[in-house]
Amino acid sequence: MEPSPVLRLERVSKAFGPRWALREVSLSVWPGEILALMGPNGAGKSTLLRVAATLLRPASGAVWVKDRRWPPDGAGVRAEVVLLGHQPWFYPDLTAEENLRFYQRFYGWPEDRWAVRAALERMGLAERAHERVRGFSRGMLQRLALARALLAPTPVLLLDEPFTGLDVEGLERAREAVRELAAGGRAVVLAIHDPSTADLAHRVVVLVGGRLVAEGPPAAFHEKALRDLYRGGVGPPGATPSHRSEGPSVRPSRAPEGSPRAVGRETGRSADAGVLSIPPTRSHTAPPTAHPARAASIGDVSLATREKGRMVSLPSPLRPLLALLWKDLRVEGRGRETLAPLLTLAGLSLFLFGAAFELRPDLARAFVPVFLWMLLLFASSLGVGRMMASEIDRGTWEGLLMVPGDRSLLFWGKAVVHGLLLVFVLVLSLVAAGVFFNLSLWDPVIVALLLLGIAGLGGVTTLLAAMAMATRARELLLPILLFPVAAPLLIAGIQGVRAVLEADPSGWGTWMQIMIAYDLMLFTVAWLVFEELVSA
Structure with missing residues (x-):
């Protein structure tokens, strides 16, 4: 039996005044999967991640993380996700190590100085651990934010433009860290713009105008296909809609190899649940294989508590x-x-x-x-x-x-x-x-x-x-x-x-x-x- 999705969005909509940022978006992400969100500026990618992280309340629909539902259980969902947003969330007058240790304590994560040092080393910041971050460049702050994500013992990682500002070395470190986190069983959702970084993902979904319009393997979403999607909001010629049979547990049919699946509001609905759902097609792209030694280091940093039962327990007040x-x-x-x-x-x-x-x-x-x-x-x-x-x-x-x-x-x-x-x-x-x-x-x-x-x-x-x-x-x-x-x-x-x-x-x-x-x-x-x- 295949595992259940760890993250599900069920017909989620969100409006800012008269403008709808999300329109009945349904999506499922499985443990160990890297899902790339793509779309033009203003398509709703960041809004989707912020709703999933409970920073925004949906106008309708619900977010499920394991058995936690938002709304109303925002506290329970926050215990299972970590978000890397557009801002790095660091305090200029604290050092890099102090910032990471603060978030360990504040979020109730396991406090471990070795884990902090290992995360900094993993992102190439060990030598700057005791420097105040006031003097850090944008790329260094982004590396530090990724180090914080490595420390999170949560089953879901939501990363909004995680590669912004990174140099060649930082980009390679970040990509490999994401691969290893997924190899350890984490579900990773990336919001990205650059098609060249989509090869990191197992599956790509495209948002246009707040709607989920297509999904498929990364190779299908080359620049021309994305331009067509962004302009028309429909899949390229030869794309087929994803369908679901009666009942929410039936998987969709495969799209033609190398083509995105076009998704419309009237397709892919469950007859009993009325939910538009786009589960991953694992045959599209094989999960990347991480280097064993590197994977172990990531597991030691961020997954140390998984063998003890529940991944994250709510911290004491x-x-x-x-x-x-x-x-x-x-x-x-x-x-x-x-x-x-x-x-x-x-x-x-x-x-x-x-x-x-x-x-x-x-x-x-x-x-x-x-x-x-x-x-x-x-x-x-x-x-x-x-x-x-x-x-x-x-x-x-x-x-x-x-x-x-x-x-x-x-x-x-x-x-x-x-x-x-x-x-x-x-x-x-x-x-x-x-x-x-x-x-x-x-x-x-x-x-x-x-x-x-x-x-x-x-x-x-x-x-x-x-x-x-x-x-x-x-x-x-x-x-x-x-x-x-x-x-x-x-x-x-x-x-x-x-x-x-x-x-x-x-x-x-x-x-x-x-x-x-x-x-x-x-x-x-x-x-x-x-x-x-x-x-x-």
Whole structure:
């Protein structure tokens, strides 16, 4: 008996506004198969891979990876796939080895320094392992992204233009690595443009206008055949449609040797399932044979856990959360892209405020709490918003969304890091308030109120920044959303600090209860909606 397909798309459609990027695409990929997706620009190749990786939600249809179905089980599907997209998903201030180790921890893959070194060696980057990737060329970043794919113990690899920017040596290393991964039982889906690289695949399928129009052996898709397909969306003369008999398990008839099979919406449907399916025809192209020694090295790197039962188990919530905290703190500690401007803003603001106003003690108790909370609000908007926007600028946000588990972990990790940054601003502000205004704010109750406020500001800014990240005007939209939503927290914080300074215990107790209620409501809402919020 032949194995079941490890990846299946069943009548998947996806639209962006009025434009349909995918139209009822059905496709199956078997273990050990290399499938090449070809088509003109805008045909839907990248969209198909992103839907299969759960980065995009299909408008209709479903994706199956083994026994996991997306939607709704995005977390389960992400545990079984790895995606190499257009962006390499690396952090410039981390070294090559640190970037790979971060993704090992964050995705819940087996942590093994030897495996990281072996993957870097395999892609010719061992000598650059301890260099920050900020100085890497486009080709080196692509090699590093392929090294990350080698580390993934997943049965499905989705590679979008994996050979972009590679030199001759890098291209040969990448091609051989892909062959060996397939020889070890992995299903590999490649989106490519260059027909000369299609010989790597066992089967080629062609997308035109979001529809799957033809499939066949790589030799059939020479430049002239592809031009005809791209212009007309139909197979060349002599091509035959693929058919299926009653029932989803019947294999299609073979196309004439050397010809693609044309696929239309009305052909190749199962009478009972109504599904257009293009299973691989293994007789078209024999799987390439990998060098035994090289194949063993790839198996040691990426398939070490297969003999232990289930290939990937969902990681515990603590592991990716700690990995995210480690990464953010290390990146910020080295680059200081956010903390240094925030501290400068806080120091200069307090200095100018103190120099401009000589406040009497009673006026200081009234005005300083207002200034302090507004400073925290602006620091949250500017600094925290910039940290989230930088994930988009580097293209790393998609890498974080591929976490095999509940995506609300991203909210908790980011909120904690953002809260820690605001704590640094708060400490400087409390010191400056004592220097410039001779006003001590180190009362335990005041500190508790400020920490509750920081928790709320860090959480609400993270949530709103995630909401605004899909828009082009995200850095402008964030403060517009933040100021009214955070207003109840700011009012309670200002009045609570004033009540403490005026020795009104009953007053600050009420305001503290309001802040606690705000934080509890915020984090409950974030836990419930964050997954849907970041799902396109």
